[in-house]
Amino acid sequence: MRLVVSCIDRRLNSFLEKNYNDGETLFVRTAGANVNSLKDTELLLKQANKIIVVTHSDCGAIGVVYKTLNERSIPDELERLISPFLQYAGHTRSELEHINAEVQGLFARKMSSADIQTEFVLTKKLDTKASENSSAVITRPSTVKYSEMLPLNKINSTFIVQNLGHDRAFDKLILTKFLGINNLTYI
């Protein structure tokens, strides 16, 4: 089974569908493509024989990493996001975004014997406009096309969380506390 682990960012939705949704690829999405925070979803990664980790520029979760590295204490609930970056304090946000692709790729390698590939997406090259009214859906990992999951006019304004159980608490925190998105729907 091929599996994509990607950030929840709305701008990646159409990109992921176009490039990776062949009807059989399973999509897992968590803020920052933060593989290290996946526990209840870990079994799916173990079952995959190919994993593609998709990270991106202008990532809100890495914005949180960047900000937190400059502060004194790390909130417990962000420990698994922040701790791999402690050695990179002093780097720019853009550098941290590139480092994130390597960091999450390494965690995927620790977690699974699958063939691991990483991809870094430059969001400014994607054809998605700014969204003033973003919302989020929280759903299970699946092979479903986003164009079938969401109304056409919502595809580019909806953050998509796709993981299981307690893993969702991390994404809810990033969405509500750091990205200011409080309109969450479970489907």
Ligand SMILES: [Zn+2]
């Ligand atoms: Zn992101």
